[in-house]
Amino acid sequence: MGKRLTPDELKIAAAQYNRYFEQFNGGFIHREGLLRLLRWAMVQRQHLLVFGDPGTAKTAVCDRVYEGIYDAEKFHIELAMFMGDDAVFGPYDIRKMKEDGILEHRTEGMLPEADLARLGEFLDGSMPLLRSLLSSLNERRLRRGTQIVDMPLVTVFCDTNKHPGEFLKKNSYAWAVLDRLLFITEVKYLETDDELFRMVRSFQNCQGVDVKDRIPLDLIHNLSELVVAPPTLIRDELIMIKYAQAAREYRERRREAIKSNDWKVILPEVSDRRIAIASQMLEVSAVLDGRLYVEPSDLLNVADALGSTPEEHDLWREIAEGKIEEIHAEKMQQLDHAQKVAINSIMEQADRVDLHGDVKLAVGDLKVLQQSLGDVVPENDDVAEFKERAATKVSEMIEQLRQRALAEAGLHS
Numbered sequence: 016m017g018k019r020l021t022p023d024e025l026k027i028a029a030a031q032y033n034r035y036f037e038q039f040n041g042g043f044i045h046r047e048g049l050l051r052l053l054r055w056a057m058v059q060r061q062h063l064l065v066f067g068d069p070g071t072a073k074t075a076v077c078d079r080v081y082e083g084i085y086d087a088e089k090f091h092i093e094l095a096m097f098m099g100d101d102a103v104f105g106p107y108d109i110r111k112m113k114e115d116g117i118l119e120h121r122t123e124g125m126l127p128e129a130d131l132a133r134l135g136e137f138l139d140g141s142m143p144l145l146r147s148l149l150s151s152l153n154e155r156r157l158r159r160g161t162q163i164v165d166m167p168l169v170t171v172f173c174d175t176n177k178h179p180g181e182f183l184k185k186n187s188y189a190w191a192v193l194d195r196l197l198f199i200t201e202v203k204y205l206e207t208d209d210e211l212f213r214m215v216r217s218f219q220n221c222q223g224v225d226v227k228d229r230i231p232l233d234l235i236h237n238l239s240e241l242v243v244a245p246p247t248l249i250r251d252e253l254i255m256i257k258y259a260q261a262a263r264e265y266r267e268r269r270r271e272a273i274k275s276n277d278w279k280v281i282l283p284e285v286s287d288r289r290i291a292i293a294s295q296m297l298e299v300s301a302v303l304d305g306r307l308y309v310e311p312s313d314l315l316n317v318a319d320a321l322g323s324t325p326e327e328h329d330l331w332r333e334i335a336e337g338k339i340e341e342i343h344a345e346k347m348q349q350l351d352h353a354q355k356v357a358i359n360s361i362m363e364q365a366d367r368v369d370l371h372g373d374v375k376l377a378v379g380d381l382k383v384l385q386q387s388l389g390d391v392v393p394e395n396d397d398v399a400e401f402k403e404r405a406a407t408k409v410s411e412m413i414e415q416l417r418q419r420a421l422a423e424a425g426l427h428s
Contacts, residue, residue: 016244017236026305028237032058033303035230039079042224044213045205049076052198052319053172057131058238059299061292062152062171063198064137069176071202075224077133077172083226086233088167090129094140100147103134104157119162127157127164130232137173138182138189145192152195169235180281194286197293199323241302248298249309253345257338258297258314262290264334265321272326281323293320311342347394354391354398361387362405365412374420381413 020028036054040047049065053076056063065073081089092103101107105125111117122128134140134148150156152171157164179199183189193199205211216222241248249255266285272278282289300313314335318328361384368380388406393399 017233017238017240019240019244020237022307025238025241025302025307028234029303029305031230032234032238035083035228036080038226038228039076039224042079042217042222043072043076044210044217046072046076046202049073049200049202050080052200053077053080053170054303055296055299055316055319056198057170057235058302059197059242059295060169060239061197062173062195063200064173064175064179064193064196065200065202066138066175066177066179067202068204071204073174073202074133074135077174079224079226081131081133081172083229084131084232084235085229086231087130087169088128090124090126090132091135092126092133093135094137094144096139096141098140098144100144103144103148104151104159117162118160120157120159120164122157122164126151126168127166130167130169131172132168132170133172133174135174136176138175138177138179142186142188145189149192149195169232169239180279183281183283190282193282194289197289197320199281200319201323238302241307242295242298248301248307249294251309253342254297254309254311254314255294257311257342258294258317261314261331261334261338262293262321265331266290268330268334269322269327272330278324278326280327285321289321293317296320311339314339350394351398354393355401357391358388358398358401358405362408365405365409368412370412370416370419374416374423378413378416381409381416385409385413 032054036050039050043050052063055061065077067073081087094103101120103126105120105122105127108117108119108121111119120127126132137145150158151166151168155166155168157166173196179193183193205214262285269278269280269285273280273283294317296317296319297309297313300316301307301309315332317335318331321331322328365381365384368377370377385406388402388409391398391402393402
């Protein structure tokens with residue numbers, strides 16, 4: 016894993032990482048959404064499944080992004096129905112099999128030693144093969160009898176021409192596999208005249224997507240450390256509370272929409288695991304914005320982790336916007352209460368000032384309280400009125416002491 020970045024180091028690292036991805040936006044037409052998900056997935060150490068018809072640049076996007084990341088071990092394979100797990104995890108060690116009767120993979124150059132991987136035609140793999148990937152994708156660990164291999168895996172880019180929703184209807188046991196893929200998105204053919212023109216022009220002029228800027232794998236590890244390792248960047252527990260409320264409401268309203276046949280979704284349910292892991296998107300949003308703290312607005316970026324259709328995204332954003340407003344409202348209430356408590360404390364201290372003792376000392380104490388009142392900046396009329404009453408009281412006490420001082424000096428105002 017990486018090191019814990021300081022605020023200044025984070026700003027530099029996030030800017031470098033974001034610039035790296037920005038170079039691909041112009042070359043891959045209308046693939047900004049896919050690039051955004053891949054950018055998020057690597058920082059979060061999560062995986063994505065990209066589906067769509069052949070010839071939509073699914074694999075090209077992944078290959079180019081991976082190409083510019085150096086010091087990283089990479090693995091790629093196209094899955095097939097009759098492919099065994101040895102094609103992914105490595106061939107079995109024949110010597111150990113013969114001499115010791117132990118099945119053990121030789122992992123050199125295979126998935127267990129990869130930092131970045133692409134599994135093409137993902138849903139063409141057999142269910143035994145897909146299920147064998149579960150612990151690798153989730154726990155980053157290969158378990159085969161006595162063989163246990165910890166994997167450095169950051170992100171797996173899975174692509175397929177099959178629709179995962181339709182695949183799941185026929186293979187319900189694949190749900191556990193798909194639920195390990197935090198981001199599931201569809202890419203479609205270009206539709207507008209301008210998009211097709213830009214694609215043809217780029218092709219005719221042999222303008223491929225050049226990887227000019229490159230980044231080290233350590234940059235990703237350093238950003239990822241802030242997301243996946245404690246302490247959490249969600250310092251305000253109210254944001255966690257509102258996220259949990261939003262997730263519950265989202266799941267309930269999503270269920271209702273599915274039952275009414277209004278929506279066609281891929282995953283039949285939003286699992287607790289997905290909700291938990293998706294909460295890290297709050298931190299991803301903050302980190303890539305160069306912040307070491309989560310803001311309420313980061314709730315909006317969880318949409319892609321909890322759903323894969325426009326309808327799901329819109330529903331989450333609607334709910335999240337409501338929760339953001341609630342956070343601001345509750346924060347204002349907390350601030351108002353704190354300000355009232357502070358003002359009340361100042362008034363109580365003023366009541367304890369001895370107006371019959373040393374004038375200079377009493378005036379000095381009241382001046383300090385007057386300054387403290389000046390530091391209170393009310394956010395509503397109620398607090399402003401309360402502050403005005405306190406300020407008037409302190410001013411009257413100071414004036415009373417001034418009159419007393421004049422009288423004692425034999426002078427009259």
